[in-house]
Amino acid sequence: MLSRQPHLVGPERPTAGPVSLVQGVYGVRGNLELLACDARDGLWVFWFNADLDTDPLETPDVPPGSWSAGLAFAAGHRYVDAQILQSALGPNHLEVLALTEDGVLQSWFWSPGPGFQRRVTDAATAVARFHATHDEGALFVTVERVDGARSHLVSCTSDYPSRGWFEAVDGPGFPEDAAGAVIDAGIASDTVQPGTARSASSTRDGGTTELTWRDASGAIRHLGVPTL
Numbered sequence: 001m002l003s004r005q006p007h008l009v010g011p012e013r014p015t016a017g018p019v020s021l022v023q024g025v026y027g028v029r030g031n032l033e034l035l036a037c038d039a040r041d042g043l044w045v046f047w048f049n050a051d052l053d054t055d056p057l058e059t060p061d062v063p064p065g066s067w068s069a070g071l072a073f074a075a076g077h078r079y080v081d082a083q084i085l086q087s088a089l090g091p092n093h094l095e096v097l098a099l100t101e102d103g104v105l106q107s108w109f110w111s112p113g114p115g116f117q118r119r120v121t122d123a124a125t126a127v128a129r130f131h132a133t134h135d136e137g138a139l140f141v142t143v144e145r146v147d148g149a150r151s152h153l154v155s156c157t158s159d160y161p162s163r164g165w166f167e168a169v170d171g172p173g174f175p176e177d178a179a180g181a182v183i184d185a186g187i188a189s190d191t192v193q194p195g196t197a198r199s200a201s202s203t204r205d206g207g208t209t210e211l212t213w214r215d216a217s218g219a220i221r222h223l224g225v226p227t228l
Helices: 179-184
Strands: 007-009 015-023 032-038 043-048 071-073 079-086 094-100 105-111 115-118 127-135 138-145 150-155 198-202 208-214 220-226
Touching: 015 079, 015 198, 015 208, 015 220, 032 079, 032 094, 032 220, 043 079, 079 127, 094 127, 094 138, 179 208
Parallel strands: none
Antiparallel strands: 007 220, 015 032, 032 043, 043 071, 079 094, 094 105, 105 115, 127 138, 138 150, 198 208, 208 220
16 A cells, blocks of 8 residues: 655765656565665665565565665765666666766666676766666666767667667657655655755556655655555
């Protein structure tokens, strides 16, 4: 069942900026994966156990309906934005694109055993912002350069897990701020930091809009709202 109160994610973790959330494939009902930039160095990933108490308990360290404590990785760089995507490749791999403060868009992936690994080839440089989508293993990315120009990139699967990046004709748009949806869900507007609200879709409880934002203190909040 969905909680009517927002969850607090990583309360003791020093994260900053908007976060990225995607539905994963682990557990009976598909967990949630959340990626955030550390305020000073590296990245944090958190995952939500979307199973019910009546489902087989495979992860006793994270009870059903709860977020994990968080895993730090990618030390050595300060990031300003990052996105996580569930891959169709693997088994059950995850894709991460992470933008450093000096404009390098790094490419990472997660696999069982080794965990998160950075690829040798970065996706792009001189990047101000980006957004990516995934389709059957291929990645499609729109980047806005520091000079304001936009371009589109695609990475296919021929050399996976390595990735090459090639110019494309078009690509995804940039996500809209979801502050309106957060406020409609009953969250006071003065507790939502401007520019931090995001929404994603999941199949939980027959269809859920997963809302994330930062509250007035800068902490990450998450609330699942039934999709109408």
